[in-house]
């Protein structure tokens with residue numbers, strides 16, 4: 433099970449996530465309580481092993497701008513969150529980063545992994561980073577194959593059941609490993625990674 437811990441802001445958040453066994457660490461570059469800038473992220477990921485994917489999360493800005501910031505920060509993947517059309521992904525194709533298409537089951541016109549040229553698909557709740565769950569039974573009949581991540585209101589307590597229900601390739605968490613909004617709880621990060629991988 434591929435596990436991404438998202439919305440990290442401090443060196444300790446990153447260190448704990450990597451030590452806990454996270455496969456990817458995510459940084460939010462869009463307006464949010466979790467927002468960080470490229471210079472900060474460059475410092476945060478300096479000691480992250482190459483085996484751990486570093487992900488920049490973008491929403492509401494042109495794809496080219498997201499690509500430029502990703503290069504400045506040095507992240508290994510660009511996650512375009514929301515209503516980005518296929519040409520936005522095509523614009524970034526061939527860059528030195530992997531691409532993640534983050535959408536919702538209802539908004540997506542195609543949930544085939546790679547339909548927009550992305551390396552991974554992420555299916556989230558309607559309000560990204562809100563900690564709200566969504567109805568996983570809606571996946572029946574339209575569950576993607578391949579490298580797709582489940583997100584939306586996952587916690588150490590519910591991730592096992594969510595994996596059983598949705599059968600994703602990976603999971604992504606932010607709110608469910610926070611003590612208060614935007615502030616990560618390191619024990620919850622450890623518990624989440626252990627539960628997801630267990």
Ligand SMILES: O=C(O)c1ccccc1NCC(=O)[C@H](O)[C@H](O)COP(=O)(O)O
Pocket residue numbers: 438439460462463464465466489490491513534554556557559560561562563564583584585586604605606607608
């Ligand atoms: O985290 C944010 O504030 C955010 C804002 C705008 C776009 C995306 C954002 N976050 C993306 C993620 O953290 C995750 O991919 C995912 O939405 C998980 O969220 P959560 O339900 O909080 O676990």
